[in-house]
Amino acid sequence: MAASGFVGRAAELARLDALLARVGDARRDLPGVAVLLRGRRRVGKSRLVQVFCERAGVPSVFFQASQGADPAAERVAFAAAVGESELPGRDLFADGTVLPTWTAVFRQLAAALPADSPSIVVIDGLPWLIDADPALEGTLQTAWDTLLARKPVLFVLIGSDLAMMERLDDYRRPFHQRGTVMVLPALNPAEVGSMLDLPAAEAIDAYLVTGGLPLICQEWRPGESVESFLGESLADPTAALLVSGERSLAAEFPGYLQARSVLTAIGNGERTWSGVRAAMSSGVEPMAASSLTNALRLLEAKRVIAVDTPLSVKPAEKDRRYRVADPYLRFFLAFVEAGLPLVERGRADLLLRRVRRSWTSWRGRAVEPVIREALLRIAPELGWSEAEAVGGWWNRQNNPEIDLVGADRQGAATRILFTGSITWQIAKPFDQHDHSALVRDTAAVPGVGPATELLAVSRNGVAAGLPIRAVGPDDLIAAWRA
Known part of the structure; x- marks a missing residue:
């Protein structure tokens, strides 16, 4: 099957091809190669590996775990997947025998693998298996060391729980340094623009709506406007734009009702601890401070929210601001x-x-982290090769609030390289009034000095004659094309 739908995935397919080429290499101590592939939900991990297996031309088995399933039922399902695969020893799993442990399953799997030619084994949804059977993590390590790594197999372990997949390779965990880590990101704004045949500004809009999720982008016709796409998708209850968010949240937070409610409050625009608590109270008894803190910690650990602090030479860890980390979920929670x-x-x-009604104001806030990431990528081309962090700055009263601060390091910077303003309205360029406000407000940022430069990032250009560096949509998209 062709991989034509994999816009922007050529590099990842090539990397999997290279890892498969290492299997059985006589220069390596053991013939087997393990891969830990992670990425957020709905980003296309399963599809990527399915396409890779179809193209590889070697025997393979693909097992998809189920959330909340009983471990014994999962072992039966795994045995069925091997029995229906192309592995030369698949008949070992064809008699319906129920293997009592994962150790027995992996021992039989090793016997089913070819000894003198490459094969591929994929376990998709590994965090769900470990949730149901925590001992599996150690069992997996033992099986790999003593059985599977001794066969010429590419062993691909896939998971959407980013925190758990990261922990699997932690030095304190059994599987540490046994697998090559791969991270599959969403399509970036340049890839979205290329896939949808959109100019730079509209490509960024499309990215804010889709989050770069391939399933949603595939339903967007090339050249179609945001207005047209939303008109069609919002009217279709089965559209990926509508169903992806609910499915992701249901899988991410089964039983975590308070965390889900806190996430909704943040998605609806609450950025501070006190603001979230007030939104959660809704005129009734306030949410317990400890409960809110625990919910925020869970959301942060799962990488669902991001926590920003003012960027300057003076740390202000208490002035935290929360935002939904994923662009698509940001749109889903705000509107859908x-x-x-x-x-x-x-x-x-x-x-x-x-x-x-809310698009322009929502977009103006939602685009900020995208612009900050782009500026960090192109900072050397703009003359700020020392920039290691791009953020914002605010005080307790949010007056002033600076959209952009570039510094030589994250946290407590030693040098502020630039400050800037974002104007992303439909018809308004960055003008003299915006410039005067930026000059005035920049003085409040700790660490700003005579060498600090000014920057305007504008959707619609900068008025002529202003003494400021300008960045537009084309420059931002170029950050990912590079």
């Missing part, structure tokens, strides 16, 4: 989640009207 009942009643037009 609360609007699903309207879609079910056939009134998607009302939901689309809500989006239209």
Whole structure:
């Protein structure tokens, strides 16, 4: 099957090809190669590996774990997957025998693998298996060391729980340094623009809506406007734009009702601890401070939210601001989640009207982390080769609040290289009024000095004659093309 839908995935497929080429290499101590592949939900990990297996031309087995399934049932399902595979020893799993432990399963798997030619074994959803059977992590390490690594096999372990997949390779964990780590990101703004045939500014808009998730991008017709795409997708209850968020959240937070509610509050625009708590209270008894703190810690550990602090030479760890880390979930929580009942009643037009009403202001905030990441990438081309961090700055009163601060390091910087402002409205360029406000507010940032430069990032250009460096949508998209 062709991999034509894999826009931007050529590098990842090539890396998997290179890892398969290492299998059985006589220069290596053991013939087997293990891979730990992680990436957020709906980003295309399973599809990437399926396409890779189809192209590889070697025997393979692909096992998909189920969330919350009983370990014994998962062993039966794994045995069935091997029995239906192309492995030369698949008949060892064809008699319906229920193996009592994962140790027995892996021992039989090793016997089913070819001894003199490469094969591929994929376990998708590894965190779910470990959740159901915590001892599996140690069992997996033992089976790899004593059995599987001695066969010419590419052993691919896939997971969407980013924190757990990172911990698997921690030096204190059994599988440490036994597998090559791969991270599959979402499509970046340049890849989204290329896939959808959109100019730079519209490509960034599309990225803010889709988060670069391939399943959603595939439903966006090339050259289609945001307005047209939303009009069609919001009216279709089965559209990936609507269903992906609910499925991701259900898989990420089964039983974590408070964390889910806190995430919704952040997604609806609450950025501070006190703001989130007030939103959670809703006129009734306030949420316990400890409960809120625990929920925020869980969300941060799962990489679902990001925590920003003011960037300057003076640390301000207490002035934290929370935001939804994933661009698509940011859009879903702000607009779609609360609007699903309207879609079910056939009134998607009302939901689309809500989006239209709030789009410009929402986009102005949502684009900030995207712009900061792009600036960090192109900082050397802009003359700031020392820049290791791009963030923002604010005080307790949010007056002033600086959109962009570039510094020589994260946390307590020693040098502020530039400060800047973002204007992302539809028809308004960065003008003299914006410049005067930036000059005035920049003076409040600790560490700003005569050498600190000014930057304007504008969707619609900069008024002529202003003494400021300018960056536009084309420059931002170029950050990922490089």
